Amino acid sequence: MVDAEHMDITQFDAAISKLPRRRVGFYPTPFHALSNLSAAHGINFFMKREDLAGPSAISGSKMRLAEFILGRALENGVTHVITQGAYLTNSGLQFAAACLNAGITPILVLTRNVPRHGELREFRGNYLLNKTMDVETHVVNVSGNEWQAKDEAARVTDTIEARKAELEAEGHNVLVVGTGGVHSDGFIAHALTFREMLDQSEAAGIELDYVYHTIGTGTALPGLLAAKLSLGHPVKIRSIAIQRLNDEDRMNAGVVVERTKAVLATLGAPVPDDATIRAEIDIDQRFIGEEYAVASAESTAAIRELARAEGVFVGPVYTGKGFAGMLDHARSGRIPAGSNVAFLHTGDTGNLFEIPQVVGHIAD
Template sequence: MPKSLPVELPERLCLGNLPTPLQPLVRISERYSLPFDGPRIWVKRDDLTEFGMSGNKLRKLEFVAAEALSRGCDTLITCGGAQSNHCRTTALVGARLGLGVHLILRGEPDTAVDGNLLLDHLAGANVSIYSPSEYAANLEQIFAYWHEEYLAHGHHSLCIPTGASDGLGIWGYLAASQELIEDYSSQGFEPEHIVCATGSGGTQAGLTLGCQLLQVKTGVTGYAVCDSAAYFQSKVREDISHWSRLTGIDLDLSSLKVGVNANYIGPGYGVADPEVYQTIIEVASLEGILLDPVYTGKAFHGLLQQLRNGIYQGCSNVVFVHTGGQFSLFPYRKNFSFQQD
């Protein structure tokens, strides 16, 4: 097994507390997996990259922010939902680096300033909220408008796509795939599967490409939180193809295995079934780990159902990549039900 990626990493900023821990989920495994001849479940704690609990987004922004500085940009413009983890992380990174940040958010004008949106404002980001219909129809034009607006006032901006998921942001989880392989090698095992939530596709793309470049047999599956399996299979390949064009490294995309499970999306993006909230409570009470109802809660709930159904029967180890998002718990507080003595 190669000890390092066969490609040289581009310039990056050291913003995260890396490497993050790889921990066994002992009680979850005993309850949901081992009785069904399933694997031991491990969690890669990328919720602990720190920088305001910025999760997986920080790994991508180490490379994206370095590119912005190399281009002489003084402003970052990006987009997402009103409770976007990526937008919140960009706001904090901008504050740390002395860069202006403008967030194009999908929501309603009366969206409560809570959770990630509260942190956006605390970090000093400029926030523009657009209705879901306008956002969906005109996002490219909105980006262009704000880019030109800042240019007219003497500012140079870098426009970052949703989730920083493209051929530049993919470097974050290319580097993470090497770190992860070193983690489990030091623990003396090689998992059959790595699973993660997939919402913009970049984390899954980086892990998928990383495993291929590192020549490991471990499969990568993204549990979709929106859209469809076909969408993410296309999006992951699109990001990897973009990376290939940027680096000039030829890849055989036809041999790339892109695993997507879209069976646990629920009613839609940012909307979870009651069972997901129960899973969040259970994981917190059993393992002291916080999941969120938008990304990790849905993905981990899906993983538990698959374990119960024997999908991973006969496997020895599965690693869940915890991508963060805990601040999204607070705007959804009314969906939790607790029994009090």
């Protein structure tokens, strides 16, 4: 140990190397400067490219989760993985690709908010890619956000349990992974993302002051926080929400604290008290917009600004809103001039080819 409170890099790496993992992606993912955007804002912006994780050109941060979850699943003889999400789910797409790569059959249970988006009549965006991979999909029409509505969530759960029972009756071993890739085996994955950024920022000759990312189902933040705390790094992690994360909601800061403690325990690192971990959580909920998976003026403007400055694309459901939050912080002075800031690009570019309600009017 470096001291009583922190691990050294060798211990950190050794703890992760002991965990079962099915390699699918291409790591470390790139880390590079956004030079034109930096000049425009007087802040040194960098981007960590989880969208380039593979195995295909459209990827994202859930691939890291899938590697650890499927590593354990293969040890346990799992034959099928059922996971869920909205019909345009990034997580579902990435888990499906990872499962196929690992020789496991993926099944997706997807929801479609019919009042908002209409009946699903054509294949677009991530749903098109899932159908191209010939993934078994079950679409449940809902009338709102099933993350908040208990009756809608129950219909999804019933669909999953019925399909699971059918497969088990046929002798298969089925693993169910929650919305967004929520599973205890996966939370450690983004401790590695943090570890890679330390090496890459050092190679670039800078020390990061801030890391920005988008938070929804809370699968990235626990690993990032656990790595920061266990290694004793001073960087501040800021999260831009794409759904409500108040204490009364299913996903909230208290859940992040518990997941972070679990990752620290897996690493064999000291586990601080809840207040210490909670003090590291900084979630901005001002950029959710009208609703999850609905474009906002801020996100479409952020997509345009990045694309026109750097030729890099973020997506409308997650990363566009996260990037919009970071740019607002830059303009408002919440990020001091001259700071070194990394944006964690977690994917979502497949949804740029969705319907206008999702994508917005980015070509205007």
